[in-house]
Amino acid sequence: MMKDIDLSAIKTPADIRKMNVEELTQLAAEMRGALMDKLSVHGGHVGPNLGMVEAVIALHYVFNTPEDKIVFDVSHQTYPHKMITGRMQAFTDPAHYDDVTGYTNPAESDYDLYSLGHTSSAVALAAGLAKARDLQGGKENVVAVIGDGSLSGGVAFEGLDYGATLDSNFIVIVNDNQMSIAENHGGIYDNLQLLRNTNGTAEPNLFRAMGYAYHYVNYGNDIKSLIEMFRAVKDTDRPVVVHINTMKGLGLAVAEADKETFHFSAPFDLKTGALLNEQHDAPEDYSEHFGKKMLSMMKENGNVVTITAGTPGVLGFDKARREEAGRQFVDVGIAEQAAIDVASGLAKGGMRPVVGFVSSFLQRAYDQFSQDIALNHQAATFVVFYGTMFGMNDETHLGFFDIALLSNIPGLLYLAPTCKEEFDSMLAWSVRQTELPVVIRTPGCVAVSNPAMQLLDDYSKPKYEIARQGEGVALIGAGLMFGIMQQAADLLAKEGVNVTLINPRNLSTLDTDTLDTLKGYKAVITAEDGIVDGGFGQKVASYLGESPVKVINLGLPKEFLNRYNYAALQQKCGLTPEQIAQTAINA
């Protein structure tokens, strides 16, 4: 047994380039141990990082980073990369666990080329870097690292297609861990399996067909094999794919056994895998609520189909529910555009498709929403998760751009329920009707109940709910913001100020009848859980622009915020009940 390696002495890749294979193997073991310790306490992307420790070490060992350039796709597998590029302390010292983000970030290190959190873009980005090098007469290696299910995203193929035309050094590492977040589906993955089963020798070979030289590493967690292969392709003068077969979650028994659960995890017990802070009386979230709801709807109606683009868990479809749903549950893989087009085809074919999206990812398919759904009047339903300032707070995964994005598409009905009952009512209506494409935005993460909510039988026409009739000032709160506006109205009522409180329900078309009744008011205050620019409130401001009534639009600034504090942001935006009440009084 080797003597221990002092992880804290690893400051740059130069420090590992002095090591021999035995030492590197020991380094990998110690890094893996540190990762497990941090992840179990802190949470994060477990499987993707544990599976890539050796490959990341071998990459930095063989390639002369940062002169040689590595673009990590999605970059949720770059914890080992951060450890050996000057940020070890953030993985070994609990006091510094929060010093780094969960993704590559140029603000942290010159070794990080991009801030990336959406999948499938690395190949095209790296192709651009390689083209820049060629035009400037440079000689550095350019490497894209892609995998973990990202290969099915269309832009990966666009990048591979263009990259093949580079008559120069261009290296694509395909990290094949046999998984996406959940299991993989699709023709691409069958080919990867065939290649694994034949030690990379089989034809047909997708990468060769795309114009790449192809190499296969069967032991993708063996440092020696990886180093040999990376050395063999280093300084290549043509586009090359290196397909490495790795094990997601390697070294952590619970993560090896249940790769889907441990793709990303909150703090957990290293032995049992049980979540540490799980509240057994925690309120139901919209994932769980939606999963139950859809499963029951699919059982009642064989024409209902639930679709995901690689994130079944977000839709509340764990393995058991997927099996129960059978052919009525479709996972197209990480391929948001196809998810929407398949839904369009299903709707055209007489089915009732419901697609679930993380807010930040639906923007990957705007053209399909516009052309293949809205322009073609296909009655599919889209449910948006984490479309809120209180959800994901990494700059790459923000959930507050979707209102501005989707509510301006002609013919696409954008509904914002304010509570669980209203969500259920809108979802049931949308699946029942066959005329309109409908987007329904879950209000925040927790499924809050409001049994008093006024429900409608038909949400096709904009019809605002006057939840409370007051005078002088109207508060219009969209989605989650309705509840906050309600609290503001309560505060005002205590002061003897009775304002009108409105739930707009529909964010894509104005209820001008209701807005007309507000023209004699002193002020109308709108609040939405999204950016103000391009959103709901500005439509109201525009419509009422010719009236003397003041209009104040509350919401988020048009900024890529990063790891922000929820309460501080709410305060900064004037979105607390107290602030809204004060704004109303000032008006």
Add this chain to the structure above:
Amino acid sequence: MMKDIDLSAIKTPADIRKMNVEELTQLAAEMRGALMDKLSVHGGHVGPNLGMVEAVIALHYVFNTPEDKIVFDVSHQTYPHKMITGRMQAFTDPAHYDDVTGYTNPAESDYDLYSLGHTSSAVALAAGLAKARDLQGGKENVVAVIGDGSLSGGVAFEGLDYGATLDSNFIVIVNDNQMSIAENHGGIYDNLQLLRNTNGTAEPNLFRAMGYAYHYVNYGNDIKSLIEMFRAVKDTDRPVVVHINTMKGLGLAVAEADKETFHFSAPFDLKTGALLNEQHDAPEDYSEHFGKKMLSMMKENGNVVTITAGTPGVLGFDKARREEAGRQFVDVGIAEQAAIDVASGLAKGGMRPVVGFVSSFLQRAYDQFSQDIALNHQAATFVVFYGTMFGMNDETHLGFFDIALLSNIPGLLYLAPTCKEEFDSMLAWSVRQTELPVVIRTPGCVAVSNPAMQLLDDYSKPKYEIARQGEGVALIGAGLMFGIMQQAADLLAKEGVNVTLINPRNLSTLDTDTLDTLKGYKAVITAEDGIVDGGFGQKVASYLGESPVKVINLGLPKEFLNRYNYAALQQKCGLTPEQIAQTAINA
């Protein structure tokens, strides 16, 4: 020689299913003749349709349409399809030439499944139709027809990937005419060439690698070969690709010789190919202007790179200019996402990339604009063509959604020049600076000169131009609308009303200093060449919402308009100078 076929007797595909191969061949010849006559007089997609006459006849001959379902990708190759599905008169009788649109359209015929004009979606749409059939226990064939350069669009691969998982009938016809609009580039197309060169026998084979059974038809304009092949795959119980080698522009010598020019053409002389109505003193358009400008910039600076996603002509880069630009001109093929990511990589690598887009197509890459450009602060320049109500007027190609789409992305500077001089100034500045991603929208199609325009050295900060200082009413005209606002201001001046006239230049961030000076005005009227919802004017209305000044936002309705009359639409939107002047007076 066969006797002539009476084209007018062809009412449905049933009428051709009675014919023998000799008659079908004669039918193809006569249809091709009619197409040439119409196209030369009327204009339209020449090459794509002339190349597909036989394949379309064979498809309807073999498959039992409309029960069997055919989704034509892009659908600009469906004139022959329209001829044999009840719309022959629109191709044989000049009085009826305008009866049909240039794309499939469900409003015209049950044989048209979708209104499609953007590429690469047909495979995923058809996969959805096939899945619907399977869940309902149907038996019809589902066919996707893709080609003409569309295969490089990422969603085509997403669709192929998912389609491969269908354990049932699913037929993809790949129309390989060896072209996109211009010549093809990329690893995919090298594989198609290899397959053509080997009569379909070579490995590697992209389609087999994706999990499809594969068949090749070398004579893709031979009806007999096509019928045999389509019969062989009809009622297949698994996913199949049929790769057909066709000739774009077949039968028209000038179109066979110059496939790029005759992809789409205005009316032309059938013998010489010369445009019939070409005005030799026609004013320069922005394509030509941009092409000249960029070529000169690239010659001056080896770091400048011009990028297109398959539409070099729109950027003013004909073959001669492409050759002159050499390695500094990049065509990634129809792959808008890759175009942006390659630009991002080039910028990161120290180059000065400029990407040109048709307004309607840039929406295919919103996520790349957001994540890989804006979030990552990559100083690339994007030039938008046909972003105007006076450009393309097919419902699939509308150019008035891009302001709402792009101006709400954080950190992306959206500039709207009002004339040629301002466009040049903004473009030169954008290429010079290295801090900001910038979108520049060409104002309409014709490059109108305004030598009096006030130019800036730096457009990074919002700074409105007060073109004329008046009082009481301010007219803010963005881009092309500035000139119309100017005419309105002239009309008002004649009536003794002196209004303030403003060119906002920047549509993404408000110049609040200037707007603050308008708070005491009676009215502010904004006009933009795009939809009002989510656009520039609504930002102004929101900002001024608390002030007593009236705000009136002029622009287009949020609708998918189809083949509209330009003047009538302008009138309907209140956007003529006379109407704007009247609106100002009323205010």
